[in-house]
Amino acid sequence: MKIVYCILSIYNSGGMERVLCNKANWLVDAGYDVSIITTDQKERTPFFSFSPHITHYDLGINYADLEGLDIARKTIGYLRKQREHRAKLAALLYQLHADIVISMFGPEVGFLYKIQDGSRKVLEIHFSKYFRLQQARGGLWWAADKWRSIQDERHIRKYDKFVVLTHEDKTYWGGCPNIKVIHNAATFLPSEQASLENKRVISVGRLTHQKGYDMLLEAWKLVHERHPDWKLTIVGGGEEKEQRKRQIVALGLESSVELLPPTPQIIQEYLDSSIYVLSSRYEGFGMVLVEAMSCGLPTIAFDCKCGPKDIITNEKDGLLVETGDLAKLADAICHLIENPDLRLRMGHTAAHMIRTRFNEQRIMQQWVDLFNSLLL
Template identity: 30%
Template sequence: MKISFLLHHAYGVGGTIRTVFNLAGALADRHDVEIASVFRYREWTKFHLGPEIRLTPLTDMRVGGDAERPLHSRPARSYPASDGRYVQHSRLTENRIKAWLAHTDADVVIGTRPGLNVLLARFAPQHVVRIGQEHLTHNSYRFALRTQLRHCYPQLDALVTVTEADAEIYRQHMPRVRVTAIPNSVPAPTVELSSGTAPLVVAAGRLVPGKRFDQLVDAFAGVVSERPDWRLQIYGDGPERNTIQARIDHHALNDHVKLMGTHTPMDAQWASASLAAVSSSGESFGMTIVEAMRCGLPVISTNCPLGPAEIIHHGSDGLLIPVNDPTAMAQALLSLINDNQARRQMAHAARDNARCFDPHHISARYEALFTELLHARSAARQGWGRRLSAARTEVIFVLTERLFRALNRS
């Protein structure tokens, strides 16, 4: 079958880009796969994309490209204004998306963020199986966006979340939507796995408030007081860098805690450590958890909503601790730092348990969903009932969009 992904842009290093590339690569072993990137910002993608996958940029934002066209200065009308990426869209970008959808010969099209899922639901031709992916969480969206999704998502054939917990929330709020949970995929590491002997803890992620790296630094101060031979490296960048560095300075930990900047891929960095730590107050999934486990690291993570508890088996391949509790983090780290045997056992379990996130296992679950939805296509489903439902959706969307924009102007 032919499968197409509709992606905001394919040229960065975000988690959505990475997981779409992983899934596309696994599906391309057996299917014709395309990634349509709404925006193009540079010549080459940051992540490797195999030659068997066709990359189709819809607008070129490089110098001398589509950014200079008059339509790009006009605000979008169909892309929902409540989506966080709305300001990057224009009449030009939404026209390009609509044209691509109108002419696609794909059997299945997968949208990868709410605004794109809305356009997919509203404008994809009837022969296309429409699947929306949610890489964030229902409760992280503003009320205005959740309202519009509730009216548009029933036009999708299925909605895929990355955790069962989030899927259940969508089922409660959108009972007319077919919702299934399929986690993100993470390929096997390309380096030798961790030996588990280095006195090093690694953490990674955007340096933003929700990751609570400041609390991880506080916790590590407690670790160093007992085990000054251990170090912490934090990979990533973002607006909280100075705040985190201030915490390091406050605890006089500059010899023990380092901010390492962004590094992609992270396999070698994970494998150089013996433990991984996650201090977030919320996670939509937990890609770094799976990456670390695949490299042979037990993970100590906050039991935050929604992802970690669906990945970590507490006491087997890692530890789950309360959110916003640096003391609990320090105690959990020390419990494995001081117990070499327990650390080795958890490392072995982490390697084994994380194999279920291999792209080929995850792609098989998607293939089963594609096949089921394609078989479900029938004259009745494509007939007047669906068309009337789509017409009703259009009326509701237009009215709510006008309301939200009016409220924003007031």
């Protein structure tokens, strides 16, 4: 079976890129022919280790070149790039003769299903339905986001299958008949577990508005006042890095918080920690929760749309906190700091749950079954 994935790029260290790497590598090892088509790679090296047996194509569309333009110029530029994208993608797909072509909800969403190359078309979203509006951009940008959200609802019904990551998100799409829930698999299942003895709390993700690190730092100030011997480590890069650095200084947390760049050795960072915190305003799934829990970390997360409640069983393997409630977030962190036996019990339960529900073989078999059903 020949499978093609479409994604903007694979040079970033994000969860979507990591998930694609793991899925593509698994499929190749299982004997599938896998190709990845990007639009914005610009010959940059992939962050994760993709199998050498995967074929890569870059169309050179470069949507990212439009960043920073005003809405009028960006719209005109986007429409031009869309025409170029559709023509180049169609030409390549006619050459490849794929069985399955999968869009990871990139700019091809509005036209991929129209390309009559003989393949079955699958759309998978790594965000939630409301991800555009959750950016909370104002003015004409809000109107544009609203319009594109409406278009999303129209386009998804045109695909042979639409895959979402959570049961929560499925409920938001209005009974779409072609929808299916497939969780992301654990990206690793380490043989050892965190001791949970280090006085270290960790959070991993890009430094963006979505991830809510501004809120985490405000909550951490409250934690620091009660437990000054504990440290917070944030692993990730992004456009808000300098803002967060200034916030750390303004809150007087220079000795209590460290910012580390993305690292391929993220497992060791988890193993060296005792609590994981996710402070996102919104998510598509929350892959970092699965990663942390697979290392035996108890987790604390804002109960945001979408993902945390599909992964964390509240008060069993972690704690869910009302989104944006900084006092409750601080209290939850302090609760686990002050109760080491609870940390151990939740961490053990978390590791077991991940191995049961999110192991790669189980999740990938769901994808194989989906592919086979489309080709019957």
